[in-house]
Amino acid sequence: MSEILIIYLLTGMLAGFVSGLFGVGGAFTMAPALIISLTLQGVLDLHIMHLTIGTSLAVMTITSAYISILRYRAGDLDLQLMLRFTPFIIAGAFGGSLVGDALPGPVLRYIFIGFLLLSIIHGLTKRSSKNKIQNGNIELIKGFWLWIYGTTAGITGSLLGPGPAIVIAPFLRNANFPMPKIAAISSSLAGMIGLSATLGYIYGGFDESGLPALSIGYLYLPAFAGLITGALIGSPIGISTSHKVKDGLLHRFFIAYLTFILLVMLIQGR
Numbered sequence: 001m002s003e004i005l006i007i008y009l010l011t012g013m014l015a016g017f018v019s020g021l022f023g024v025g026g027a028f029t030m031a032p033a034l035i036i037s038l039t040l041q042g043v044l045d046l047h048i049m050h051l052t053i054g055t056s057l058a059v060m061t062i063t064s065a066y067i068s069i070l071r072y073r074a075g076d077l078d079l080q081l082m083l084r085f086t087p088f089i090i091a092g093a094f095g096g097s098l099v100g101d102a103l104p105g106p107v108l109r110y111i112f113i114g115f116l117l118l119s120i121i122h123g124l125t126k127r128s129s130k131n132k133i134q135n136g137n138i139e140l141i142k143g144f145w146l147w148i149y150g151t152t153a154g155i156t157g158s159l160l161g162p163g164p165a166i167v168i169a170p171f172l173r174n175a176n177f178p179m180p181k182i183a184a185i186s187s188s189l190a191g192m193i194g195l196s197a198t199l200g201y202i203y204g205g206f207d208e209s210g211l212p213a214l215s216i217g218y219l220y221l222p223a224f225a226g227l228i229t230g231a232l233i234g235s236p237i238g239i240s241t242s243h244k245v246k247d248g249l250l251h252r253f254f255i256a257y258l259t260f261i262l263l264v265m266l267i268q269g270r
Contacts, residue, residue: 018238051205
């Protein structure tokens with residue numbers, strides 16, 4: 001058990017670092033460690049994915065809230081921009097929770113892969129002037145595309161667990177927002193999605209039998225404790241790194257991270 005707790009701690013540190021750096025939430029980083037460790041502990045197969053998602057979302061919620069506070073103190077979090085996205089994120093998350101059981105898993109996967117491809121292509125082809133990438137233009141964040149990107153981020157966040165950065169980063173980048181500000185707004189929105197989704201997974205697992213000891217619904221407390229401890233250590237390091245790396249290079253790192261997630265999704269779907 002001590003070895004498994006160390007794995008949780010180290011994985012949490014990596015997830016916190018990535019979340020602090022890009023604002024992506026870190027759920028994808030935590031999922032493999034949770035699946036492997038729960039399997040080694042003899043948890044029933046039918047509960048492993050639910051426990052993985054529920055626990056990683058709970059960690060993502062706390063981590064995102066912590067990162068949002070740190071980003072606000074650093075001057076990265078634009079509250080006006082956050083409020084502009086909030087109703088669409090909430091509507092998308094609520095809609096995702098309603099259709100989650102009815103929509104086939106492969107369809108969700110293909111939708112998410114499609115958005116990843118569009119984000120990567122957009123990131124590779126976008127050529128932004130260094131003079132334009134300053135504080136962004138909030139007047140471009142409105143209308144039809146705000147509705148599309150905001151609700152889609154909420155839907156994919158509630159159903160698949162990725163942070164909103166994966167969906168809304170291209171939209172904000174097109175409006176010339178720098179990466180630290182994108183990471184800040186993404187973290188705050190990820191916290192909103194994660195909270196509602198976590199409560200749903202806790203409630204949904206109350207009546208399930210065969211769950212491991214020290215579980216509250218689909219929230220596995222030992223894993224949560226190890227992961228959140230590591231995440232709270234790694235998050236400030238990620239934020240600090242994001243301010244030290246040049247914006248263009250940080251954006252390329254983000255595209256590389258998206259490419260890695262895309263490869264994982266494609267491999268898992270085979």
